Structure formats: C-alpha cells, structure tokens
Amino acid sequence: xxxLKHNRYRNAAAVVAGILFTSFVVLQVNSPTIANxxxxxxxxxxxxxxxxxxxxxxxxxSNETNLRWYDKIAPFSYKVAADVEEARKRFNFxxxxxxxxxxxxxxxxxIVNMIDAGRMPLPEYTATHPSxxxxxxxxxxxxxxxxxxxxxHYATGDTAHIVGKPRVSQAPTSLNGIRYFDxxxxxxxxSSTGRADNGTMRIIYGNDIAVKALEQDKIRPWPDGAxxxxxxxxxxxxxxxxxxxxxxxxxxxxxxxxxxxxxxTEGWGFARFNGxxxxxxxxxxxxxxxxxxxxxxxxxxxxxxxxxxxxVGR
Amino acid sequence: xxxxILTLFLTVLTFAGCSEPRRLAPAPETxxxxxxxxxxxxxxxxxxxxxxxxxxxxxAVANAGKERAGHVAGEVYKLVTWNLKGNPLxxxxxxxxxxxxxxxxxxxxxxxxxxxAGYTLExxxxxxxxxxxxxxxxxxxxxxxxxxxxxx
Numbered sequence: 001x002x003x004l005k006h007n008r009y010r011n012a013a014a015v016v017a018g019i020l021f022t023s024f025v026v027l028q029v030n031s032p033t034i035a036n037x038x039x040x041x042x043x044x045x046x047x048x049x050x051x052x053x054x055x056x057x058x059x060x061x062s063n064e065t066n067l068r069w070y071d072k073i074a075p076f077s078y079k080v081a082a083d084v085e086e087a088r089k090r091f092n093f094x095x096x097x098x099x100x101x102x103x104x105x106x107x108x109x110x111i112v113n114m115i116d117a118g119r120m121p122l123p124e125y126t127a128t129h130p131s132x133x134x135x136x137x138x139x140x141x142x143x144x145x146x147x148x149x150x151x152x153h154y155a156t157g158d159t160a161h162i163v164g165k166p167r168v169s170q171a172p173t174s175l176n177g178i179r180y181f182d183x184x185x186x187x188x189x190x191s192s193t194g195r196a197d198n199g200t201m202r203i204i205y206g207n208d209i210a211v212k213a214l215e216q217d218k219i220r221p222w223p224d225g226a227x228x229x230x231x232x233x234x235x236x237x238x239x240x241x242x243x244x245x246x247x248x249x250x251x252x253x254x255x256x257x258x259x260x261x262x263x264x265t266e267g268w269g270f271a272r273f274n275g276x277x278x279x280x281x282x283x284x285x286x287x288x289x290x291x292x293x294x295x296x297x298x299x300x301x302x303x304x305x306x307x308x309x310x311x312v313g314r
Numbered sequence: 315x316x317x318x319i320l321t322l323f324l325t326v327l328t329f330a331g332c333s334e335p336r337r338l339a340p341a342p343e344t345x346x347x348x349x350x351x352x353x354x355x356x357x358x359x360x361x362x363x364x365x366x367x368x369x370x371x372x373x374a375v376a377n378a379g380k381e382r383a384g385h386v387a388g389e390v391y392k393l394v395t396w397n398l399k400g401n402p403l404x405x406x407x408x409x410x411x412x413x414x415x416x417x418x419x420x421x422x423x424x425x426x427x428x429x430x431a432g433y434t435l436e437x438x439x440x441x442x443x444x445x446x447x448x449x450x451x452x453x454x455x456x457x458x459x460x461x462x463x464x465x466x
Contacts, residue, residue, distance in 0.1 A: 109405075109406050112405060112406075113404055113405050113406070116405050143405060146406070147406070150406075162461075162464060163464065164464055165464060165465065165466065168466070185352060185353070185465065186350070186352070188345055188346075188347070188348060189345070189346065189348070189353060189367055190345055191344075191409055191410055192356050192358075192365055192367055192396075192409075192410050193365075193401065193407055193408060193409045193410070194358040194365060194398070194407075194408045195406060195407045195408070196406055196407075196408070197405075197406030197407065198406075201356065201357075201358065203353055203356055203367065211342070211345065214340040214342045214345070215340075215342040217339060217340050219340060231463075231465065233463060233464070238359075238360070241359070241361075242359045242360060242361035242362065243357045243358070243359050244357055244358050244359065244360070245355065245357045245460075245461075246355060246356065246357070246463045246464075248464065249463075249464040249465065249466060252466060273466070276464075276466055278466055297403060297404065298403045298404075300336065300337065300338055300403070301338055301340075301403065305401060305403045305404055305407070306401070306407075306409060307340055308340065308341040308342065308344040308345065308409070308410065308411075309338040309339065309340060309341055309402060310338070310339055310340075310341040311337060311338065311402075312336055312337065312338065312339045313335050313336055313337060
C-alpha cells in the first residue's frame with residue numbers, strides 16, 4: 001500500500017520532470033538568435049573612447065553583438081534578445097550616421113549621463129558580465145571627450161544678429177494637445193541654467209501649484225495642475241568679464257502634470273515650440289516618449305531636472 | 315553569527331530595494347520672490363561661478379528692450395545673483411545654487427527734474443562683498459547696459 005503510493009509519487013515526479021525538460025528543450029529550440037547585420041556607418045572617436053564603448057555597450061547597441069554561451073540559453077536568451085533589439089532601436093553605434101548629424105553630439109551627452117546615473121550598461125547585464133562595467137576613470141575619459149567636442153563647437157557662441165519678436169498671431173498647439181501660452185512670463189522663476197553641453201542657457205518658470213509643491217516637498221509625484229515652462233536661448237561667447245549672455249531665442253518647452261491624462265509618460269505631458277514662429281515639435285504624438293525616456297534620469301525629483309535642490313541623508 | 319544573520323537580512327532588504335535612499339530634496343529658499351517683476355535677461359559666469367537673473371517692472375522692461383531711449387522715473391530693476399553649481403542630475407548642465415545677492419536700482423525724479431538712479435545691495439547667505447561708494451555707479455551702469463532677452 002505504502003509502496004504503491006510511493007510509486008505513484010515517483011511517477012508523478014517523473015512526469016513533471018519530463019514536462020519541464022520538454023519545455024526546456026522546446027524553449028531552447030525556439031530560443032531567439034541574434035543576427036548581426038552589416039556595419040554601415042560606425043561611430044568614430046578617439047581610440048580610448050571607442051575601446052570603452054565597444055567593451056561595455058556594443059553587445060546591445062551595435063551590430064557586433066558578441067554573446068557568451070550563457071546568454072544563449074533559454075529563458076535568458078529571450079530577455080537578451082529583447083534587450084538587444086530595443087537597444088539597437090534606440091541608437092546603434094554600427095549605424096551611427098542614421099542619427100542626424102546635429103543630434104549626434106546630444107546623443108553622446110545622453111550616453112555619458114546614462115552611465116553617470118548608473119543606468120547603463122543595464123545593471124542586470126553587468127551582474128552577469130562584470131567586465132562590461134564602466135569604471136570611474138573610464139567615465140572620466142568619456143566626460144572629458146564630450147566636454148571637448150562641445151567646447152570646440154560652442155566656443156564662438158551665437159554670433160548671429162539677435163532677431164526680435166514677430167508676434168505669432170495664433171497660439172500653436174502641440175500634437176498631444178498642449179497649447180502654447182504666454183502666462184509663464186508672470187510666474188516665478190524656479191531656476192536658471194547654463195549648459196556647456198549644447199551652448200544654451202535657460203530660465204525655468206513654475207506656476208503656483210509647482211512652486212507650492214517645491215515649498216512643501218510634494219514632488220514625488222508632483223500634484224496635478226503643476227506646470228513648468230522652460231525658455232531656451234543660444235549662448236553668446238563670454239564677454240570680457242566672463243559673462244555668458246543670451247543670443248537668439250531658441251525654443252520653449254513645457255511640462256504639464258496630469259496623472260490621468262498622460263499615463264504613458266509618467267503623468268507628465270510634454271510640449272516643445274521651436275523658434276520665434278513657435279513650431280510645435282514632433283512628427284507624431286508619440287514624440288513625448290523620447291522626452292520621457294531621458295527625463296527618467298531625473299526620477300528622484302519627480303522627473304524634473306531643473307529644480308533647486310540640496311543634498312539630504314548620509 | 316547574529317551579526318551575520320543581521321547582515322544577511324539587511325542585504326536582502328537592500329536588494330529588495332524598497333527604494334533607493336533619497337539624495338536630493340527641493341531647496342525652495344533659493345527661489346526669488348519677484349513681487350510681479352518680469353525677467354529682463356539672465357547671464358552666467360564660469361569665472362565667478364555665479365548665475366544671475368535681471369528682473370524689472372514694465373518701465374524697466376521697456377527700457378531694456380530699447381523701446382525708448384533714456385531712463386524714466388519709476389523704473390525698478392533687481393539683479394539677483396546665485397552661486398552656480400553643476401546640475402546633480404545632468405553632467406554638462408549648470409544650475410543656480412544658493413542666493414548670493416540682490417541689487418536694486420530704482421529711477422526716481424531728481425531735484426532738477428531729471429531722473430536719478432539709486433542703488434542698494436543686499437547680501438545673502440553670509441556673503442560680505444564690499445559695497446563701496448565707487449562701485450555703485452559702476453553697478454548702475456552695468457545693470458542699465460543689459461539688453462532684454464528676446465521672448466516669443
């Protein structure tokens with residue numbers, strides 16, 4: 001009797017093991033393989049820079065993916081393949097020139113900041129590929145590299161004649177329904193910034209709800225109705241005293257908090273209006289996904305970069 | 315042994331990642347209360363590591379926008395200066411830190427009827443820059459010389 005029961009258990013265990021094994025084999029057979037399409041326009045930089053990127057990023061962000069044997073075993077292989085696919089879609093060092101020339105430099109700063117924030121290479125990847133980690137010294141090399149290319153570009157500053165205001169007759173509307181407005185000029189300035197990375201300077205305004213949220217430290221998440229507007233000018237070259245002053249107007253960018261409406265972008269609605277004609281930015285309403293992807297780096301402050309902050313803890 | 319278990323427990327807790335410890339909190343005390351003045355322009359300086367915003371009332375904005383020549387009684391300018399620091403959330407960006415000073419220029423009718431400019435300097439956060447009489451005229455002409463930024 002007892003022995004019979006025992007046998008039944010044993011049989012059940014064998015069946016379960018069999019099922020598991022079969023699914024494992026099926027998973028392996030169907031396991032995605034990652035093709036390496038040809039390298040069409042490779043990123044070129046100084047040797048010491050490309051060496052770091054090749055070692056740490058090329059497995060995902062290039063057509064020279066070099067997977068270890070354990071990356072090819074299901075179920076891990078599924079995750080790896082999905083990561084590579086997504087990573088190549090975001091940007092691809094083997095097809096670097098598919099990024100418009102004017103945007104390549106900005107992408108490099110994005111790259112450096114993703115590493116700086118510890119978001120890249122993906123932490124779950126470095127856990128199994130420790131050699132892909134970027135050391136602080138290597139990050140220093142990358143920071144120096146981007147700083148130098150940008151200095152080269154922006155040292156002369158905006159030398160064009162500063163063009164005054166032709167009034168736009170009707171307030172333009174962004175593809176996601178956010179309409180340009182003038183009211184921010186009466187709001188409080190919450191911060192002002194100067195950026196070496198793209199030769200611009202900015203003033204950031206917050207409406208009453210936004211300022212109150214800062215005062216009460218209620219920014220995780222920000223309350224509905226908070227609106228932040230950022231006005232961007234090209235920087236002129238420093239004058240004799242070293243003052244960097246605004247040149248031509250560049251754009252206005254707006255973030256509107258509505259947690260129910262903008263669910264796909266963490267509750268923030270994004271809009272950008274370029275040039276004095278205030279041309280709405282973006283080809284489809286999904287342009288805001290790219291805004292939000294980068295603003296993830298400011299998760300700690302409710303996805304807003306430009307607020308006055310102080311260090312806490314530790 | 316006990317400490318080992320405790321360490322293990324803490325490690326598990328950390329990896330469970332309730333959430334990363336917070337490093338940054340808002341510093342609303344650096345926000346300037348402009349009392350309905352508007353932004354005239356702004357600038358920053360890598361040598362002095364400061365960033366400034368020049369505010370003005372309607373008369374001041376009109377003047378800095380070069381919509382009319384000469385100064386008129388009633389113009390009010392405020393030049394607010396902060397320390398400049400690296401943006402902790404973005405390498406490559408600089409952002410204002412703590413307040414350094416607030417300089418005010420007001421244009422009032424002089425005894426002979428022609429407008430005259432007065433100047434005051436308030437220092438913040440333990441800064442003690444000299445407010446020498448000679449500097450006053452210099453600061454007034456510096457503030458008057460600023461061009462209004464182009465807004466859409």
